[in-house]
Amino acid sequence: LSLMCYVSVGSPADPLIEFMINRGMEVVEEYEPTRYPHATKIFVNGSWVGVHADPKHLVNQVLDTRRKSYVQFEVSLVRDIRDREFKIFSDAGRVMRPVFxxxxxxxxxxxxxxxxxxxxxxxxxxxAQEQAEPPANPADKFGWDGLIREGAVEYLDAEEEETAMICMTPEDLELYREQKNDEATLTEEEKRAKQEAEKREQEEDRNKRLKTKVNPTTHMYTHCEIHPSMILGICASIIPFPDHNQSPRNTYQSA
Structure with a gap:
């Protein structure tokens, strides 16, 4: 289990189904395949409940309600574009972890x-202000729950993580945004000059930490790790310099 792991306790799915029906979901009993041959199937906790003709709009609306805390933060939303499926899980026992x-x-x-x-x-x-001066009324406390209510932190389970693009650090996210901006504005010559300057800077400071190159095929990151070590569990996180080991060695020590 990862360091910030959370196990879902379950929440009722009926309000979610009602919400989606009000947003244009056609219930499975009334579905006619000839009318909507390319409609996206909607599953709630493994049961097929209906279809929707505009899944992108529906997914954005349901995601927005979760980020605004109208539905439980532990509800998991998985959209499979290839199979034309939108899966929602609100059952108990799913292992989740938080990300920005x-x-x-x-x-x-x-x-x-x-x-x-x-x-x-x-x-x-x-x-930081709360840490220094805790509020007199506990109900006024912002804290971790406040970050969830603001939509700054989200809990992902294993299935939703498959559909997410997670960046390792906020610095990498900034670097990615800069690179995307450079691609849109700089000429080929300016790009080459910038790469040469970065290479020289790396050679001058040999102790500088190597950064992973930005994948040019990445369209956009959806989440960012709170800290890269949060991926690991307690046993794996105490291995010194695990990035210098063969991956099977880390597995043997922490499995």
Whole structure:
């Protein structure tokens, strides 16, 4: 189990089904395959409950309700585009772990660019303020639950993690955004000059930590790790320099 692991306790699925019916989901009993041959099937806890003709819009709406805490944070949403399926899990016993969320759309009104963390300095300052001066009324406490309510932190289970693109650190996320911006604005010559400058800088400082190269095929990150070590469990996280070991050695020590 990973260090920040959480096991779901389960929540009722009926309100979610009602919500989706009100958002245009056609229940499975009334579904006519000839009318919507390419409709996306919707499953709730493994049961086929209906279909929807515009799955992207529905997924965004359900995701928005989870991030605004209208539904339980432990509800898992998995959209399989290839198989045209949208699976929702709200049952007990699923192992989940928290990650930071990343903005997927530009919002010029609030000065938010695509690829930024939802977590802001205001959230961090508020937590630091609470740490220094705890509020007199416990109900006014922001804390970890406040981050979940604000949509800055999200719990993913194993199945939802399969559909997520998770960045290792906020610095890597910033680097990725810069690189995407450079691709759109710089000429080939300017790109080469920048790469040469980075190479020289790396050679000058030989003790500098090597960074993984940004995958050019990555379209956009959806989440970011709270800390890279949070992937590991208690036994694996005490191995010194695990990134210098063969992967089977780490497995033998921590399995």
């Amino acid at each position: 969320t990343v903005h997927q759309e530009d919002d010029y009104e609030n000065n938010i660019t695509k690829g930024q963390l939802v977590l802001t300095k205001d959230h961090v300052n508020r937590l």
